[in-house]
Amino acid sequence: MTTIAPFGSWISPLSAADASAAAARYDGARFVGAEVWWGETLPDEAGRSSVRRAIGEAVEDVLPAPWSARSRVHEYGGGSWTADDDGRLFFVEKTDQRVWTMRPGEQPVPLTPEDPGARHGGLRWQNGTLLAVREVHDDAPVPRRSVVSISLDGTEVRELVAGSDFLAQPALSPDGRRLAWVAWDHPDMPWDRTEIRVGDLEDGIVTTWRAVTSGDTAALQPEWDAAGRLFYVDDATGRWNIRRRDAASDRPAELIAPADADTGGGLWVLGVRWYALLEDGGIIAVRTNGSDEVVRIDADGSVRATDVPARSRAVVEDVQGSRVLVSGAAPGTTGIWEIAADGSSSLAVGTRSRLDDAWIPAARPFTVPGLHGEVHAFDYPPTNPDFAAPDSELPPYVVYVHGGPTAHTGGVPDSRITFFTSRGIGILEVNYGGSTGYGRAYRERLRGQWGIVDRDDVAAAASGLAADGRADAARLGIAGGSAGGWTVLTALASTDVFGAGISRYGVGDARLLATDTHDFEARYLDGLIGPLPEAEALYLERSPLGHTDGFRVPVLLLQGAEDAVVPPTQAQAIRDALTERGVPHAYVLYDGEGHGFRRAETVIHALETELAFLGRVFGFDTPGVPALTLD
Numbered sequence: 001m002t003t004i005a006p007f008g009s010w011i012s013p014l015s016a017a018d019a020s021a022a023a024a025r026y027d028g029a030r031f032v033g034a035e036v037w038w039g040e041t042l043p044d045e046a047g048r049s050s051v052r053r054a055i056g057e058a059v060e061d062v063l064p065a066p067w068s069a070r071s072r073v074h075e076y077g078g079g080s081w082t083a084d085d086d087g088r089l090f091f092v093e094k095t096d097q098r099v100w101t102m103r104p105g106e107q108p109v110p111l112t113p114e115d116p117g118a119r120h121g122g123l124r125w126q127n128g129t130l131l132a133v134r135e136v137h138d139d140a141p142v143p144r145r146s147v148v149s150i151s152l153d154g155t156e157v158r159e160l161v162a163g164s165d166f167l168a169q170p171a172l173s174p175d176g177r178r179l180a181w182v183a184w185d186h187p188d189m190p191w192d193r194t195e196i197r198v199g200d201l202e203d204g205i206v207t208t209w210r211a212v213t214s215g216d217t218a219a220l221q222p223e224w225d226a227a228g229r230l231f232y233v234d235d236a237t238g239r240w241n242i243r244r245r246d247a248a249s250d251r252p253a254e255l256i257a258p259a260d261a262d263t264g265g266g267l268w269v270l271g272v273r274w275y276a277l278l279e280d281g282g283i284i285a286v287r288t289n290g291s292d293e294v295v296r297i298d299a300d301g302s303v304r305a306t307d308v309p310a311r312s313r314a315v316v317e318d319v320q321g322s323r324v325l326v327s328g329a330a331p332g333t334t335g336i337w338e339i340a341a342d343g344s345s346s347l348a349v350g351t352r353s354r355l356d357d358a359w360i361p362a363a364r365p366f367t368v369p370g371l372h373g374e375v376h377a378f379d380y381p382p383t384n385p386d387f388a389a390p391d392s393e394l395p396p397y398v399v400y401v402h403g404g405p406t407a408h409t410g411g412v413p414d415s416r417i418t419f420f421t422s423r424g425i426g427i428l429e430v431n432y433g434g435s436t437g438y439g440r441a442y443r444e445r446l447r448g449q450w451g452i453v454d455r456d457d458v459a460a461a462a463s464g465l466a467a468d469g470r471a472d473a474a475r476l477g478i479a480g481g482s483a484g485g486w487t488v489l490t491a492l493a494s495t496d497v498f499g500a501g502i503s504r505y506g507v508g509d510a511r512l513l514a515t516d517t518h519d520f521e522a523r524y525l526d527g528l529i530g531p532l533p534e535a536e537a538l539y540l541e542r543s544p545l546g547h548t549d550g551f552r553v554p555v556l557l558l559q560g561a562e563d564a565v566v567p568p569t570q571a572q573a574i575r576d577a578l579t580e581r582g583v584p585h586a587y588v589l590y591d592g593e594g595h596g597f598r599r600a601e602t603v604i605h606a607l608e609t610e611l612a613f614l615g616r617v618f619g620f621d622t623p624g625v626p627a628l629t630l631d
Helices: 016-022 415-421 440-446 453-467 483-494 510-516 524-528 536-542 544-550 568-581 600-618
Strands: 025-032 035-042 048-055 058-061 081-083 089-092 099-102 118-126 129-136 144-150 157-161 166-172 178-184 195-202 205-211 220-224 230-234 241-245 254-256 275-277 283-289 291-297 303-305 312-320 323-330 333-339 345-352 364-370 373-380 397-401 426-431 476-481 500-504 555-560 585-590
Touching (some): 016 415, 016 600, 025 081, 025 323, 025 333, 025 345, 035 333, 035 345, 081 118, 089 118, 129 157, 129 166, 144 166, 157 178, 157 195, 166 220, 195 230, 220 275, 283 312, 283 323, 291 312, 291 323, 373 453, 397 483, 415 426, 415 600, 440 453, 453 476, 483 500, 500 600, 510 524, 510 536, 536 544, 544 568, 555 568, 555 600
Parallel strands (some): 157 205, 397 476, 476 500, 500 555
Antiparallel strands (some): 035 048, 048 058, 081 089, 129 144, 166 178, 178 195, 195 205, 230 241, 241 254, 275 283, 323 333, 333 345, 364 373
């Protein structure tokens, strides 16, 4: 029997604790002999990052507590562990950023020396060599970054190549004589301009190198095949597509099965890969055009879809012969799938929703015209088989704004979205101009226009949904973290579309971000707004803190106390401005959290606080969640 109740007040079996437990974060996966190992963040262990394996039906920690595999290279890390076929684990310990090694059941031993200024990430085991990206912080304005090899007895860390502000994705040729890598320099970001470089190795060190791409495109992920040919992805055509070339010649690269889709994305973390070469000459690749698709490209160039259900955050993790591991998110499941030699796939490890399909909202691709061109989004309507709203009522909606801003959402409802939709609150995820997944032109729409295009696009998407009769125009909220929080604040300060806003560790002052943030993003705003000091007037004009007179609707601010990317001073300045203007608000500071919330207790509290905030502002009861007092 269906119960009639107002939107937002529906009773859901999915608690905030359930949603937190289902929000697993996987960090890499590897074939280790006959086993599959994977990295997993454990919210119930204060966000510790473990490496795990399955023994029969049981899951076992290869990396036991209190060890935690987490890199801080580029601050966002990535590639924090790898393993060889014999079962040796190599990992970056979070607390000291050294590389350690161990076998299951043994105690870790260090492979790199103590150095408080050194960090490691992007670990890769190739041809009997352990490669890493090393970052050394000293008195220089830009940390020294290099590709290094690390001896397995802990006696030597050898610098193979340096000479650029940033290096990533090293790949060793099968004969061990050449190294390929991605390089770029300030003020570019890796989705703006990079080079693929190939160097000759003598005595384990790069003696000479040359660029094999133009430097005017965003080339990524070099890989070698068994014949010594170099593969990589490049976006010279406007889409990241795979290319192949003879690295020793000047002949142009050959496009492999070009498509109006991206095999590539924002290189925010080290170690991420979007394709893998198979021993039979085929390729497994992720293709993104709004949502992700995992395809097989045969040696003759023909393309066929796989049955991997991941449609968001899909990444190719590892290959063993013709077997492949792919991680990602599918409706109701976040996990790692194994693709067998015959092309079939199975879930190797994953977290399934405790709810059946009737509770999972169907993602509806939603495109609206905007001031700067089409705006792409995904609509998740309220979904609860036990409840319905009165016929005359339209649902409240919250527009979700992803971070980055050079990032992407693929149209898969996670447990946190379902937490709200099962209670009668719709979610609209917007891939505003600047997002990946729609080609370079869409990505570059934000160039020089951060704070304008993103603001206008989220407002257009929300207004379009309301005009379509799917949302209550008087109960539109907006929520986002980091750069998404910036867009939340700019939209609240300079549009009248939204009735409430939730900013998670959001940027309020662009000047402060440019001078206070870490090196990876230290020049990011050159492209998004303009270089300082020449563009200082633009920074003042765009920043929400320059428009506090525009804040009129309630705001919830959530912040990590240890955030090095967007320090708490940003949220505190917004809080003070809201207090001064008498705008209802709440500010929550979470001890022990950085840029993004990892602890179970934080995720639970944040979800319940957001729900209580929306109920308070939009006028519906929130059963089972404590009421929120606004200052």
